[in-house]
Amino acid sequence: MKVWPFYIVAFCFFTGIEVFLFGKSEDPEKLLLGKWREVAWQYESSEVSDDVSERVGKTLVIHKAEYWEFLPNRTLVVSGKEGKGTAQWRLAGRANVLQLQHGRAVAEHYSVGELTHDTLVLNFETDIQAKGVAKLVFRRAGVL
Amino acid sequence: MLRQYNNLRTLGDNIRLGVLTAFSAGMVNVASFVILFAFTSNVTGTYVILASEIMKGNLFQIGVVLLWILLFFFGAFVSNLIVIHFNRRNTYAAHAAPVVLETLAIFSVGVYGDFFYRETLRETEILTSILTFAMGLQNGLTASISNFSVKTTHLTGTTTDLGIIAAMFTKSEFRANPELRGKAKLLSAIMLAYFFGAFSGGYLAFLIGFKAFYVVSLFLIVVALYDFYKLRILALIRPGHKALADVDGRI
Numbered sequence: 001m002k003v004w005p006f007y008i009v010a011f012c013f014f015t016g017i018e019v020f021l022f023g024k025s026e027d028p029e030k031l032l033l034g035k036w037r038e039v040a041w042q043y044e045s046s047e048v049s050d051d052v053s054e055r056v057g058k059t060l061v062i063h064k065a066e067y068w069e070f071l072p073n074r075t076l077v078v079s080g081k082e083g084k085g086t087a088q089w090r091l092a093g094r095a096n097v098l099q100l101q102h103g104r105a106v107a108e109h110y111s112v113g114e115l116t117h118d119t120l121v122l123n124f125e126t127d128i129q130a131k132g133v134a135k136l137v138f139r140r141a142g143v144l
Numbered sequence: 145m146l147r148q149y150n151n152l153r154t155l156g157d158n159i160r161l162g163v164l165t166a167f168s169a170g171m172v173n174v175a176s177f178v179i180l181f182a183f184t185s186n187v188t189g190t191y192v193i194l195a196s197e198i199m200k201g202n203l204f205q206i207g208v209v210l211l212w213i214l215l216f217f218f219g220a221f222v223s224n225l226i227v228i229h230f231n232r233r234n235t236y237a238a239h240a241a242p243v244v245l246e247t248l249a250i251f252s253v254g255v256y257g258d259f260f261y262r263e264t265l266r267e268t269e270i271l272t273s274i275l276t277f278a279m280g281l282q283n284g285l286t287a288s289i290s291n292f293s294v295k296t297t298h299l300t301g302t303t304t305d306l307g308i309i310a311a312m313f314t315k316s317e318f319r320a321n322p323e324l325r326g327k328a329k330l331l332s333a334i335m336l337a338y339f340f341g342a343f344s345g346g347y348l349a350f351l352i353g354f355k356a357f358y359v360v361s362l363f364l365i366v367v368a369l370y371d372f373y374k375l376r377i378l379a380l381i382r383p384g385h386k387a388l389a390d391v392d393g394r395i
Contacts, residue, residue: 014214021207028204029265074263090263093181094193094208 028095028115035069036120036138067141076100098122110136155326158290161367162330163337165286166296168363169279170341171348172250173297175356176275178349179257180268184275185283186298187216208269212276219246219280224288240368242285247364249278250357257354293330299338306331 066080076089088101091112098110113121113135120138173185183189190213197205223242230238253271261267283297295301309328312318319325348356 014210018207018211018214021203021210025203025207027265091265092263092268094197094205094269095265096205097181099181 028112029091031115031117032070032089032091032098032120033072035067035141037141038066038068038136039139040135040137042135042137068138069141155330158294158330159333160370161286161290162294162296162334164363164367165282165294166334166337167341167344168360168367169282169297170338170343171345171356171360171363172275172279174342174345175349175360176272178346179353179356180272180275182212182268182272184212184272185279186300187213187276188298188300190216211269211273215273215277216280216283219277219282220284220287221280223281223284227285227288236371239285239289240372242281243364243368246278246281246285247361247368249274249281250364251361253278254354254357254361257357261354293327294334296334296338299335302331302334302338306335 067078069077069079070089071077074088074090076087078085078087087108090099090101091097092099095115096112098112100108100110102108108124110122110124113123115121118140120140122136122138124134124136169185173183176182176184190209194206194209194213197209222245226241227238230241253274256267257271261271279297283295286294286296306328309318309324309331312324313328345356345360348359
């Protein structure tokens with residue numbers, strides 16, 4: 001019995017699945033572009049030890065901004081009552097990691113919890129103990 | 145290291161192959177995580193992620209993760225396709241070809257990352273996919289030519305086997321068994337090599353970024369060339385040796 005047809009069918013099957021998935025999905029980078037309004041800062045864990053808080057503070061820039069605007073040139077403009085700031089943004093992994101680079105020194109990493117047309121949820125990502133400590137929820141600006 | 149097949153291999157062959165390839169796999173895995181935020185040398189976690197992404201209904205992520213799994217599979221498939229179909233003609237070449245392919249894949253990631261990478265998601269996914277394919281190539285090759293005793297891109301099986309052997313060694317009859325002692329040496333060597341590879345890969349990735357993949361490529365070139373040079377040297381020392389190698393594809 002010839003086995004090659006089976007291999008070819010399997011190859012076509014999985015290629016078809018991939019084409020379907022990528023064809024039906026939206027590019028996360030394009031979804032992220034635009035202006036987002038910060039609507040909530042949630043602390044998921046109620047018991048955060050001083051040690052963990054201290055470590056989070058070393059690598060997390062506490063944003064007190066109201067709007068985050070992701071521009072196509074990879075610049076993030078963070079604006080609010082206290083003025084404007086910029087950083088370089090990048091999606092990595094399977095689009096599950098958002099990296100914000102502030103100059104050369106500080107790089108923040110967020111786990112992308114949700115990214116849809118009107119909602120963006122970011123979890124501050126660091127080592128295991130601090131994961132999920134902070135959760136930022138955004139709505140697309142102009143969407144109620 | 146690459147020229148002998150299955151049961152013809154000595155413990156020394158397997159340890160040399162295991163140490164060098166485990167070291168390079170550890171480097172690739174951690175370097176890819178540091179730079180691209182994705183593990184590339186093990187797919188157990190990737191299956192878990194796939195299930196979780198299916199539950200969330202994230203089509204893009206499902207596509208990406210499924211692609212990584214398929215490419216790891218395809219890498220193992222391609223390397224064994226080469227070994228199985230060309231082993232009788234020239235064992236060394238059949239075993240070296242997947243390593244050469246793997247080296248090219250990893251080197252190309254290094255070059256692209258070093259000179260052209262603009263940190264877009266599409267580039268990140270493609271580079272991760274190439275590395276996953278390369279790791280599939282390596283794992284498929286080392287497993288098949290060592291009679292499934294050397295798997296170097298992940299440590300779940302290695303750690304489990306070591307735990308089993310450690311438990312067996314509580315009885316003197318097992319401690320006296322040379323085969324088990326050899327297996328323990330091999331697994332310990334792989335485990336340590338992977339760990340030090342991972343450590344070096346992480347350190348180099350922080351230090352020199354994508355250039356870390358050039359270092360991995362160098363290790364793989366050593367793997368591919370080691371036996372070639374050994375064959376040449378042996379052929380020079382003992383001229384009859386080459387003839388024997390040509391006849392049955394091994395020394």
